[in-house]
Amino acid sequence: MALWSRVGTTVKRLLSRTASVDLKRYEALLPRVGALEPELEKLSDTELTERAAAVREAGELDNDLLVEMCALGREAARRGLGERAFDVQLLGTMGLLTGHVVQMATGEGKTLSGALAAAGYALRGKRVHVISVNDYLARRDAEWMRPIYDLLGVSVGWVEPALTADERRTAYHSEVCYGAVSEIGFDVLRDRLVTSEDALTQPEPEVAVVDEADSVLVDEARVPLVMAGSVDAGVADEEVAKIVRRLRVGLHYETDPDGRNAWLTAAGASVVEKSLGGIDLYDEDGSDRLAGVNAALHAHALLTRDVDYLVRDGKVRLINASRGRVAELQRWPDGLQAAVEAKEQVAPSEHGEILDSITVQALLARYPRVAGMTGTAAAVAEQLREFYELEVAVIPPNTPNVREDLPHRVFTTPTRKLRAIVDEIREVHETGRPILVGTQDVAESEELAEKLRKSGLSCIVLNARNDAEEAAVIAQAGAHAVITVSTQMAGRGTDIRLGGADGEDAERVAELGGLHVIGTARYPSSRLDDQLRGRAGRQGDPGSSVFFASLGDELVLAHAPDVPEGIAADEDTGEITEAAAHRQLNHAQRVAEGVDLEIHRNTWRYTRLIEHQRAELLRYRDDVLRHDTALTLLREAEPDRCAELAESLGEQKLGQVCREVVLFHLDQLWADHLAFLTEVRETIHLRALAKEAPLDEFHRTAIPAFRKIRDEMEKRSAKTLLEAEITDDGVDLARAGVRRPTSTWTYLVQDNPFDSDAEQALKKVRGMLRKKRS
Template sequence: MAGDVAAFLTRVKSRFQRLLERPSTVDLKKYAEVLASIQWREERVAKLSDAELTEAAKELRGKAAKGLDAQGMVELCALGREAARRGLDQRPYDMQLVGAMELLHGRVVEMGTGEGKTLAGALAAAGYAVQGRSVHVMSVNDYLARRDAEWMRPVYELLGVSVGWVEQESTPEQRRAAYRCEVTYGAVSEIGFDVLRDRLCVDSADLVQTPPDVALVDEADSVLVDEARVPLVMAGSTDDAQGDPEVAKIVRTLRPGQHYERDEDNRNAWLTSRGAKVVEKALGDIDLYSGDHSDRLAAVNAALHAHALLQRDVDYIVRDGKVHLINTSRGRIALLQRWPDGLQAAVEAKERLKPTESGEVLDSISVQGLVGRYQRVCGMTGTAQAVAEQLREFYELKVSVIPPNKPCVREDEPDRIYDTVERKEAALVAEIVAQHKTGRPILVGTMDVAESERIAEKLTEAGVESVVLNAKNDAQEAAIVADAGAHAAVTVSTQMAGRGTDIRLGGADGDDNDHDKVADLGGLYVIACGHYPSSRLDNQLRGRSGRQGDPGGSVVFASLADELVVQYAPEAEAGSDPEDDGRYDDDVTAQRFIEHAQRVAEGVHLDIHRNTWRYTRLIEHQRDLVLAYRDDVLRTDLAARQLAERSPARWKELAEKLDDEMLTKVARQIVLFHLDQRWSRHLAFLSDVRETIHLRALARETPIDEFHRAAIGEFRGILKEVGELSGETLESAEIGADGVDLETAGLRRPTSTWTYMVHDNPFDSDAEQALQRVRASMRKVKAGRS
C-alpha cells in the first residue's frame, strides 16, 4: 500500500514539474534593466575604433574566464551589437540580444521566421568563445553552414573570435584547421562523420576534431527530434551485397490483396499464402520458409517492401542513375542518406539501376548520441513549443519563447475542407488564379515532389506560371525562396522547414517601393495543400509570411481523403453534407478529425523516437566504454604495457631489435585493429538480435529486456577477447624494423571506407509488426463473435 502511494505521489510530482516547465514567453521585465545598461554601454562602445573594439573584447575574455556575470553579459551584448552594426550594417534588436542571452543560459530559444536567429546565434557563440569554450554551430546542411560562417565572419573578427566551417568537400587539413577555431560551423551529419572517421585513426596526429564542448543547434527541433534517431554510419568495403534483379522482377508482378497485404498504416507488407506459392514457383519450386532459403526470403521481403511501400517522387527520386532519398521533414534530397543495405539494393533493383556499394558497418552513431557528447547544448528554431516535452525528456533542455520584435499581423484563415483530393486541388488552383490576378505573391506548400509537380502542371494549364522548389532542384533553393515575395510571384514548394532564407516582400533585389507595393496587396499569401504530419511543419510554412510586422495571410486546403487523414484517422467523416463544389462549410466534425489525425501522427513519431532511443541508449553506453579504452590506447603506451605483460618472452625478443617508439607503435596498431574489428562484429550482432527480437514478443517476453540481456552478455567479454587476439597476433605476425605487417598476417583493414546515414526503417520495428498482426487477429476474432 505504501509503495502504491509513493508511486502515485511520484507521478503527481512529475506532472506538476512538467506543468511548471512548460515553455512560456520570456519575461522581458527581468531583462529591462539589462537592456537599458546595454544601450547605455553601446553609446560608449560606438566611439571606439575597430582595434579598440577588438581590444575591449580581449579584455572581456580575461574577466569571463569563469563565466559571464551580469556585467559581463552587458559588455558582451554592447560589443556584439556594435560589431554587427559595423560588420553587417545590422543593429541587433533587443529581442535578438535576449535570444542570445537565453542561448548562453543553455536554452532552446523559439524565434519566429525573419526575427534574426542567425545573428542571435553568432552573438551567443561569441559569448561562449570569450569564456574560453569551443563551440560547434550545427546546421541542417552544408550550404547553411558555410553561408552563416562567412556571413557572420566580420562580427567574429571584430570580437577577436576565430571562426571556420567544415563541409563535404573539406580536406583533412581544412577540417583540422576549422575545428581548431573557437567557433566551427558544420552540418550535423558532417560533424558526426568526422567523429566516426576519428574513431578509426591509428595515429593521434590524424585526428581532426577537438574534444566536444558546446553545441549550438540551428533548427533545433528538426535536428534534435526529427533526425535524432537517424544513425550516421561508417562502412568498410566488403564483397557487394547486391539486390536480386530476378526477385525484383517477380515481385513486380504481384498484386495487392491477392498476392500480398499491407497493414492499415501502410508501414508493412507481407505475402499471402497465394503470393508465397507464386514466388516459390517462380524461384524454381523452392520452400521459401525453410532454413535453406533464408537469404532468398530476406531478398523477397526487401523487394516487396520496396515495391509496395516506397513510392518514387514521394520517398525517393531517381537522378543521374542513382536513388536519392527524400528527407520527409524538409522536402529535399537527403545527402549521403540510404536505407539499410538490403532495402537500398531492393529499391535499386526495382528501378533497374546499378547497385551502389555496400559493406560492413565499422561504427555508427545516432544524431541524439552525437549531441549527447557535448558538455553544453543549446539551440534555436522557429517552432520549439510543440516539441518541448521531447526536448526535456531526451536532452533535459528547456524552451524559451522570444517575443517578436514587431507584432505579427498575419491573417491565418480557417481551413477549407473538401470531400475529395480532386475537388480540393481544383478549389486550390482556382484560389491561386484569383489571387494571382491581383499581383499578390503566393507560396504554395505541398506534401511531396509528386504533388508539387502536379499542382504546378495544373497551374500552367490554368495560365499561371510558377516556380517549383522540391528535391529535384534544391540546389537553386536560396534564389527561389528569396524571390518568392516578388510581385505576382507564384512559388510551389515542398516543406519549408530549414530552408534558411527569408522571404522579403518585393523580392530579394526589390527596393522600398517594391516592398510597399506588395504590402498594399496584403503581403505574401501562403497556401498549404493539406496539413503535415507535424503541426511544427505547418507553422514553419505559415511563418514564411508576416515577417517583421509585414502583412500576410495563410490558409490550408484540406480534404477527408488526404493521406494524413486516411492513415491516422480512417474513421473520419463529416458532420454535414458537402456543398456542390465538395466543400464542407464550417463543419466542426471534419475539422476535429483532421486535427485528431495530426495528433495521432505526432504521437506515432514520438513513440518511434522513444522506442528507438531505448534500444540505442545501451549501445551508446557500450560505445563510450570502448572509446574511452581506445583513446587511452591511441594516446598512451597502454597497448605496449598490456602486450608486454601478456607475452613477456616475445616482447623481450622484439625489444632487442626495435626501439621503444616503434615497439609502442606496433602494439598500438595490433590492439586497435582487433578492437575496431571486434566492435564492428558487436554492432552486426546487435543488428541481428534486433531483427529477430519480434520472436520474443510472440513468446510474451519483453523485447527490450531481451535485447539488453543479449547485448550485455555479448559485450562483457569484448576487451578480454581483444587482449587475447592481440597477444596471438604479437606472437605470430612478422614484425621488423618497419613495424608490423598486418596484411601478411591476414589482418587487413578495409581498402576503402565511406559514410552515409541510414534512413530510419520506414516500417515499424519487427516487434511492433508482430504485435500488430496479433492485435489484428484478435480484432477479427472479436468482430466474428459480435
C-alpha cells in the same frame, strides 16, 4: 490595481508562451545594454577588441557579464555588418548563452543572435560548434558573421566535405567552428578509427549552438550516421525483383493500415516459390531467399518513387521527409537499398561492413552544453525537455506579426480540394499578390503545377528535383504576381522578401496584401504547418495563410479514418463547414505527433544501451591511443615475443606496433558487435510473441556480448603478435590479418521504416492512396 495588472500580465505571458522560459530577467537587462552604446561607439576597433578580451578574464556568468557581452556584440555587428542588433535579438542571445532553445520567428535574425552567443561562449573560454542543417548554410553563416568575430578577437572556421584532414583540424581548433550536423558527426566517426593521436581532428566538445534546432534535435534525432569499410557492390536478387513486380496487392500480398509492413499471402508465397524453382521459402534452406523476397516486396509495395525517393543521374536518391529535399549521403540499410535499386533497374551502390555509427541524438549528447534556435520550438518543448533537458525561450517579434491566418478549408475528397486550391490561386493571382503553395511531396507539387498550367497559370516549382536552385527560387518567391509551388523545403534558412531579391516592388506588393501562403494539406505535425505559415509576415510584413484539407487526405486515413457520419457538405464544391470535420483533422494530427514521439522515445530506449557501451569502449580506446596501454597488455600476455621484437624494432616502434594491433582488433570486434545488435533488433519482435519484453530481452542479449569484447581482443592481439613476420621494413601486420579497409565512406541510414518494432519511422503508402483517390 497595479498588483492585479502585474498578475494579469504574467498570466497572459504564460498562456501565450507554451513551455516558455520567463524572459523578465533578460528584458530587465536591455536598458543597461542600451546605456553602454555611446561609450562603446567611441572606442576604436583595437580598443573594442581589447575590451572584449577583458571578458576572458571575468568570473561567473552573471547579469553584468551578460550586459557587457551583448553590448560588445551589438557594437561589433554595427561596425562589421552595418546591422544594429534589435533588443529581441539580444534576448535571443541571452537565452542561448544561458543554455536554452530560443524560438524566434522567421526573419527575426536568428543567425546574428547565434553568432553573438557563439562569440560570448568563446570569450568565456569554450570551444563552440555552430551546427547547421547543411554545408551551404554552415559556410554562408561563417563567412557572413566573420567580421563580428574578428572585431571581438574570436577565431572562426567551418568544415565541409571538400576540406582535407589538416584543414578540418585547423577549423575545429578555431574558437568557433560552423558545420553541418552530418559533417561534424562524420568527423567524430573518423576520429574513432585513427591509430595515431596526431591524426585526430576534433578536440573535446564543449558547446553546441544548434541552428534549426527542432529539425536537428527532433526530426533527425534517430538518424544514424555511418562509417563503412568498402567491400563490394550491394547485391540484390534481380530475379526476385522481376517476380515481385508481377505480384498484386490483396491477392499475392497484404499491407497493414499504417503502410509500414507488407507480407506474402499463401497464394503469393506459392507464386514466388514456383518462380524460384520450387523452393520452400520458410524452410531453413530458403531463409536467405526469404530475406531478399521480403526486401523486394517492401521496396515494391511500400516505397513510392517521387514520394520517398527520386531516380537522378542513374542513382536512387532518398527524400528527406521533414524537409522535402534530396537527403544527401543518405540511404536505407543495405538490403532494402539494394532492393530499391533493383526495382528501379539502376546500378547497385557500394556496400560494406559498418565500422561504427552514431545517431544525431547521441552526437549532441557529447556536448556538456547545448543551446539552439529555431522558428518552431514550443511545439516540441516536451521532447526537448525529455531527451536533452532543454527549456524553450519564446522570443517576441521585433515588430508585431500582422499576418492573417485564415480558417482552414475542408473538403470531402482530395479531388474537390485540388479544384478549390486552383480556384484560390487564380483568384489571388489576379490581384498581383505573390503566392507560395506548400505541398506534401514531389509528386503532389508536380501534379498541382500541371493543373495550374492547364488552367493558364504559370508557376515555378521548387522540390527535391531542383533543390540546387532553392536559394534563387526562394529569393524571387515574394516578387509581384509570382506563383511558387514548393514541397515543405520552402527555403528554411532563407527569407522571402516582398518584392523579390532586390526588394524593388516591396511597397507595391505590401499594399496588395503581401505574400499569400497556401497549404495543400495539414502536415503530420503542427510544427510543419507553422513553418509554412511563417514564410509570410516576415518582420511585420503583411501577408496571409490558409490551409486546405480533405477527409480523404493521407493524414486522416492513416491516423483518424473513422470520420463521424452525417457531416454535411456543399453539393457543388464539396466544402465542409461543420466543426466536426475540423476536430477530426486536429485529432488526426495529434495522433500523428503522438506516434512520432513514441517512436523517438522507444528508439532511444534501445540506443541508450548501445551509446553507454560505446562510451565505455571509447574511453578504453582513447587510453590505448594516447598511452602505452597496448604495450603493457601484450608484454604481460607474450613477454618473450615482446622482448624479441623490442630487440629488433626498438621500444618506441614496438609500442606503435602493439597499439595498431590492439586498436585493429578492438575496432573489428566493435563492428562485429554492432552487426550482432542489428541482427538482434531485427528479430526481437519474435521474443514479444513469446510474451517476453523486447527491450529486456535486448539488454539481456547485448550486455553479455559486450563484456566478451575485451577478453577476445586480448586473445586476438596476442595471437597476431605471435604470427606476425619481421621484415626489413618492420613487422608485416597485413600478412598477419591486420588489414583496415582499403577505402571508407560515410553515409546516413534512413530509418528502416519496416522494422517490426514501433521505434522505426512509420511510412505512409502515399502512392497507393493517391491511386485509390484517382
